[in-house]
Amino acid sequence: MTVAVLTGIAFVLVLGVTVGAARPRRSRGAADFHVATRAVPPWWNGAAIASESTSAAACLGIAGLIATHGGPMVWYPAGAAAGFVVILALVVAPLRRSGTYTLPDFAEWRLRSAMLRRLTTCFVLLVGLMFLVAQFHAAGVVVRLLTGLPPWLGWAAVAGAALLVAFAGGQGSATSGQASQFWLKLAVFLGVGAVCWWMSGTGPPPWFEVAYRAGDAGLAGAGDTSLPGVLTVLLACALGTMGLPHVIVRVYTNRDGREARRSIVATQVMLALFCVVPPLYGILGHAYASGAAADEIVLLLPARMLPGPAGEVMTGLLAAGAFAAFLATTGGVLVAVGGAVSSCLVRGGEAAFRAAVVVVLLGALGVTAVTGPGASVPLVLLGFSLSASTLCPLLVLGIWWRRLTDAGVAAGFALGGGVTAVLVTADQVGVKMGVLTAQPASVAVPVAFAAMIMISLVTPGRMPRGVGRMMTRMHLPEHLASPPTYRSSTPDDRSS
Amino acid sequence: MTVGGADRRMVVSRRPAAIAHARDRFGSEDDGADVPAVVGRQLRQALLTVGVVAGLLVGTPVAALWLPGPGAWVALSLALQGAWVGLAVFHLRRAERLER
Numbered sequence: 001m002t003v004a005v006l007t008g009i010a011f012v013l014v015l016g017v018t019v020g021a022a023r024p025r026r027s028r029g030a031a032d033f034h035v036a037t038r039a040v041p042p043w044w045n046g047a048a049i050a051s052e053s054t055s056a057a058a059c060l061g062i063a064g065l066i067a068t069h070g071g072p073m074v075w076y077p078a079g080a081a082a083g084f085v086v087i088l089a090l091v092v093a094p095l096r097r098s099g100t101y102t103l104p105d106f107a108e109w110r111l112r113s114a115m116l117r118r119l120t121t122c123f124v125l126l127v128g129l130m131f132l133v134a135q136f137h138a139a140g141v142v143v144r145l146l147t148g149l150p151p152w153l154g155w156a157a158v159a160g161a162a163l164l165v166a167f168a169g170g171q172g173s174a175t176s177g178q179a180s181q182f183w184l185k186l187a188v189f190l191g192v193g194a195v196c197w198w199m200s201g202t203g204p205p206p207w208f209e210v211a212y213r214a215g216d217a218g219l220a221g222a223g224d225t226s227l228p229g230v231l232t233v234l235l236a237c238a239l240g241t242m243g244l245p246h247v248i249v250r251v252y253t254n255r256d257g258r259e260a261r262r263s264i265v266a267t268q269v270m271l272a273l274f275c276v277v278p279p280l281y282g283i284l285g286h287a288y289a290s291g292a293a294a295d296e297i298v299l300l301l302p303a304r305m306l307p308g309p310a311g312e313v314m315t316g317l318l319a320a321g322a323f324a325a326f327l328a329t330t331g332g333v334l335v336a337v338g339g340a341v342s343s344c345l346v347r348g349g350e351a352a353f354r355a356a357v358v359v360v361l362l363g364a365l366g367v368t369a370v371t372g373p374g375a376s377v378p379l380v381l382l383g384f385s386l387s388a389s390t391l392c393p394l395l396v397l398g399i400w401w402r403r404l405t406d407a408g409v410a411a412g413f414a415l416g417g418g419v420t421a422v423l424v425t426a427d428q429v430g431v432k433m434g435v436l437t438a439q440p441a442s443v444a445v446p447v448a449f450a451a452m453i454m455i456s457l458v459t460p461g462r463m464p465r466g467v468g469r470m471m472t473r474m475h476l477p478e479h480l481a482s483p484p485t486y487r488s489s490t491p492d493d494r495s496s
Numbered sequence: 497m498t499v500g501g502a503d504r505r506m507v508v509s510r511r512p513a514a515i516a517h518a519r520d521r522f523g524s525e526d527d528g529a530d531v532p533a534v535v536g537r538q539l540r541q542a543l544l545t546v547g548v549v550a551g552l553l554v555g556t557p558v559a560a561l562w563l564p565g566p567g568a569w570v571a572l573s574l575a576l577q578g579a580w581v582g583l584a585v586f587h588l589r590r591a592e593r594l595e596r
Binding site: 082 | 534542546552554558561580
């Protein structure tokens with residue numbers, strides 16, 4: 001078993017690094033470095049976005065939750081995929097046309113406030129850290145469970161490979177690496193799942209229970225099997241996707257708003273292909289791997305169903321697929337957050353980007369070391385909730401509402417982020433106040449939107465100058481805009 | 497770096513008067529009432545799509561209350577993914593038509 005698993009993991013890491021580093025470097029400056037010089041076709045980019053979205057939580061966590069918590073969890077993948085329809089409808093084309101590279105860039109350009117840029121960077125960093133820590137913990141679980149080696153070897157392997165990919169070529173290399181990893185993941189998880197399903201053969205396997213019931217929820221309401229609990233998680237996923245730093249930065253790897261939209265549609269198609277995986281493994285895991293922890297069920301399944309060499313090989317394949325997921329998400333988040341942080345602290349530069357990537361990675365490893373190995377879904381869901389209650393209102397109102405002011409956004413950030421922090425802390429120290437408070441998004445999202453709108457309405461004097469030009473630039477398609485209206489950002493013009 | 501390029505401009509056969517008007521007036525601080533009209537059309541389409549997403553996302557888990565077996569739940573959740581793809585393609589076509 002150990003040999004098969006280690007071979008699979010090593011294969012994926014080497015493949016990820018070589019594909020990432022092999023792409024010729026065409027970057028001409030810091031901005032190009034972290035946006036792939038905008039030469040990525042929509043299908044390729046869509047596969048990369050899908051690859052980053054199918055992280056540890058999607059590959060291992062949700063299937064485990066379906067197996068342990070039953071039917072209500074089957075809606076989670078639908079919620080995560082719905083987020084991309086919302087991005088397509090509300091965000092993607094105007095954001096691409098704004099010509100700003102990252103969320104902090106957007107905040108500064110749209111509201112003309114350096115303070116908001118720093119605040120937005122903080123939230124991007126927090127959301128990114130939650131995703132990174134979830135991937136590291138999941139990698140630790142795989143290594144410990146399947147080989148018996150210490151978990152930190154798993155963290156180190158993912159961190160080292162992601163660092164190499166990020167250094168080799170920024171977002172450009174991350175794109176090609178991730179697109180290839182998506183197809184690898186899809187083939188492995190569908191293939192092994194199909195073999196296991198076929199092995200379960202005689203008659204349908206025992207189904208899980210399908211009924212909403214009051215249940216004990218984890219961090220950020222993950223695993224809550226009551227109907228309001230499920231609906232709130234779906235809300236957080238649908239609205240939170242747009243604020244995920246690694247998703248949003250990919251919008252800029254397309255040449256214009258039209259191609260950016262097409263990338264998101266491609267993502268949607270690929271996520272729909274992958275969505276068979278969680279229920280498939282959930283059903284099988286419920287029948288054959290009950291009693292294991294949520295993140296472990298998928299990994300234990302082949303060996304439980306097929307003892308002997310065949311099971312070991314399939315376990316090795318699954319480990320490889322899981323590491324492809326960890327590496328894709330870690331690489332994407334690392335490049336996106338590193339780019340955001342470096343351009344906030346110092347004015348661009350490749351050295352600054354690399355330094356930021358190293359600092360973010362060390363920070364994530366530090367948090368991973370001091371926290372216990374939790375499940376991947378709750379951490380990722382907390383990232384979604386925070387994003388939905390801070391970055392989502394900034395994007396939606398910033399794009400569609402002229403009267404948004406910097407004071408309004410700051411108030412929304414403070415209330416949305418604050419309410420989330422208070423509710424999560426209260427829940428963790430054991431203060432139970434019912435379903436609404438166990439799920440930060442249900443309170444924090446409306447509060448953040450209301451605060452941004454109301455404070456903006458009472459501070460009309462702070463509306464940035466030239467907001468009409470900004471709306472023109474975001475909403476007029478490129479071919480209709482005269483050249484001065486539509487300008488793509490130049491490497492030295494990060495807040496244009 | 498120029499993006500889109502002249503070739504993209506060549507394929508445009510007609511453009512709505514409102515957009516042309518907005519374009520002509522670009523450069524003055526006052527951008528007139530035309531860009532708001534463009535924004536309004538796109539916003540209505542976007543809100544329609546988001547409304548359908550919200551309806552399906554809330555409606556399906558609620559409707560599942562009255563559905564008997566786990567097979568139906570799994571099938572519905574997979575059908576939702578198909579619905580997202582359909583909705584995304586529909587929105588893409590509508591949004592691009594509005595921009596022509």
